[in-house]
Amino acid sequence: MEKVHYTYQDIHRTAKDIAGRVKASGFAPDIIVAIGSGGFIPARILRTFLGKPILAVGVAYYDDQDRPTELPRTVQWIEEAERKLAGKRILLVDEVDDSRTTLEYCIRELMRHRPAEIAVAVLHDKLKEKRGVIPPEVSRYFAGEKIEDRWVCYPWDAEDIDEHDAARLAEGKAAGAS
């Protein structure tokens, strides 16, 4: 599969753009929920522009014996969740909407805590058939960019950040980044 690279600067600009659209939409989150570990970096940047605290949740696709699992399982959830999330407006953040399975799982878990509203923000939404669905209770969905179904290389996964940035430069505008 063809690769596409994003620099940290691309990610920062995309998160800023998402934050602007969140504000323009009239949605004022009380809290940001980051899906770990991919959502940690976009959530932290969104926090700069939205000024709201972050709670983290972790889901994994391996079991306690490191065997791969078909369905996600919870690695970390939110303590005292009822108190923290009931009646709150949540912005759920992840890096990429790929198969949509993780998003659906997290949304359904969050809905059990009876928030006032759930919106979703992802840096990138892959234009492909999805296995998961965004439940109708989700009021808003913000995608930084809609992208082709490529192998996305995020800067935080780079073994060598200079080589990563050089690869992005070589892709140029074809990367789809502004």
Added chain:
Amino acid sequence: MEKVHYTYQDIHRTAKDIAGRVKASGFAPDIIVAIGSGGFIPARILRTFLGKPILAVGVAYYDDQDRPTELPRTVQWIEEAERKLAGKRILLVDEVDDSRTTLEYCIRELMRHRPAEIAVAVLHDKLKEKRGVIPPEVSRYFAGEKIEDRWVCYPWDAEDIDEHDAARLAEGKAAGAS
């Protein structure tokens, strides 16, 4: 106070350097614990090089009515912590060791879960008098860089990432970054 800027690339290289030193020290963490929200980005980059899952904890210096507090309080802690942390080797991660108060608070909380070992990693350790202490039970302390007591500007806090990077460039080697 004089400012010092770090780019995302500086941070990525510093985290990679820390990971190399963690490995060289013989410390093999089972789990990374990120102190939110400052530790989210360094922890996520460390994960790339150490290959271990991240749990997040949140501490805040404001109360439920948004009034500032002198001492940190827990915003998020680790569910089923006994099961997750007992007997484990933990690498606790934050962005900067400033007054050391947050680190001490988190270390003492983690110690209650009886881990096998706790090590600490921070991107930057400020050379200044500390209000908190690193308890002697902490086996190892990794600081990406020891820096003067300046106003540290992290890239994830940048309103404009291009201006931020330009400010870093203007500081040049004086920033203390490699």
